[in-house]
Amino acid sequence: MAEATLQSQTRADEAFDCLQTAIVTGELGPGEKIGELELCSRFNLTRGPLREALGRLESRGLLVRRPHAGVKVVSVSASELLELYRIREVMEGLAARQAAERMTDEEISELQATLDSHEAMIEEAQGQAYYQAEGDYDFHHRIATGSRNAKLAQMLLGDLYYMVRMYRYRLSTSAGRPHLALGEHRRIVEAIAHRDGELAEFLMKRHINAARQNIEKKIEEGVLTI
Amino acid sequence: MAEATLQSQTRADEAFDCLQTAIVTGELGPGEKIGELELCSRFNLTRGPLREALGRLESRGLLVRRPHAGVKVVSVSASELLELYRIREVMEGLAARQAAERMTDEEISELQATLDSHEAMIEEAQGQAYYQAEGDYDFHHRIATGSRNAKLAQMLLGDLYYMVRMYRYRLSTSAGRPHLALGEHRRIVEAIAHRDGELAEFLMKRHINAARQNIEKKIEEGVLTI
């Protein structure tokens, strides 16, 4: 059962965190219809703050709400998931370009360290897709932040990633190509370290495009059903 | 005083619409601190639905909220406004490409008709920047919808445009270059009509880039202070 790890400032924030993690981890599955009272007892909340959190989550597209009829977790179809990757392609391309122009040298060092630890994870824990996915998330997270574009980071971290992660827990995006993905990450960081924004953008777009094609292939093979 | 033009399904929706239009039209200016009770009396609401609406607006980045301290309208700096245009550049570029691939012939005809009426507006009402801005908005709105990419349209129409429009009411984006902008719009539609997605993306990116540079220039000249 998901709980707010760090005591949030307000009950509504707590509710928001609880629900968001519950949705992302799959504790609340896509398409699942959920009642307010059930959520209240489950997360020890009252309906006021809960409803506020529901409103925020609806506005972010993680829930769909029909007046007087209840609320259910959004269920993204296969084609919609692929469309999400088209958006990521252009937005993260921009993020990579701006990160190359604006990241501090220290941030770049940390980014390289992130990749080192990611590589270690792949070596020792060969099959643990979960940690690979987390490493991947960390990498993209740092670049989004490094873009120094507040709205861009907000849209990526606050909207897109949560929707992608919702499925990553089931399908582990880069599964089957961890070494490939790592190599692509390394080349992106190289471009950023050389302050070559244009190249960083190009490589990031190609990286995400490859991830998208990987998912598309698996769907065609029927390996993963969404 | 802004009111919900069409009776919304629920009071919270009504509150959301009221506040959103009030912010976009400038009735609630950037940086303005607003009390809940004041808003309640102003829009004939009670605090419950109002707070739900405030949560949604905060989540969309139109408001900033500090616990126990109140809520104030977000104030976007000049540099942040320019960053917004960087995001628009890549996202609307994608929208134009997908629109070229997916719009129906009928939608394309309607798009051309939109430009015709926009041209008529420019001819007869030379200085009415407001209507020019609305025509501009309509054009970009149709392309976002035409992309058939639900999340992309949601992010553009639900997030970015409201923030841009918030300033458009003051600075009228394409002021000074209505004929130029119209010509650019025409060439984008031509590319879409020829189903040339790549060209449509290129032209759209250049179009928004030009708009950004226009704003940048005005800011440097000190013509508009944000």
Add this chain to the structure above:
DNA sequence: GCCCTCTATATTGTCAACAATATCGGACTT
């Protein structure tokens, strides 16, 4: 036997009172 209608119920939407906290003003100290 199937479909439609109507009602009972459970769930959501709304409201007004209560509790907790940040801000502002005044008094005191240095």
Add this chain to the structure above:
DNA sequence: AAGTCCGATATTGTTGACAATATAGAGGGC
């Protein structure tokens, strides 16, 4: 006289009760 501490006040956060509506089930009609 300036800065700091403290408390009164107003605002926000929360709670539980009330009202409105959609859903489901039973009953009747075709």
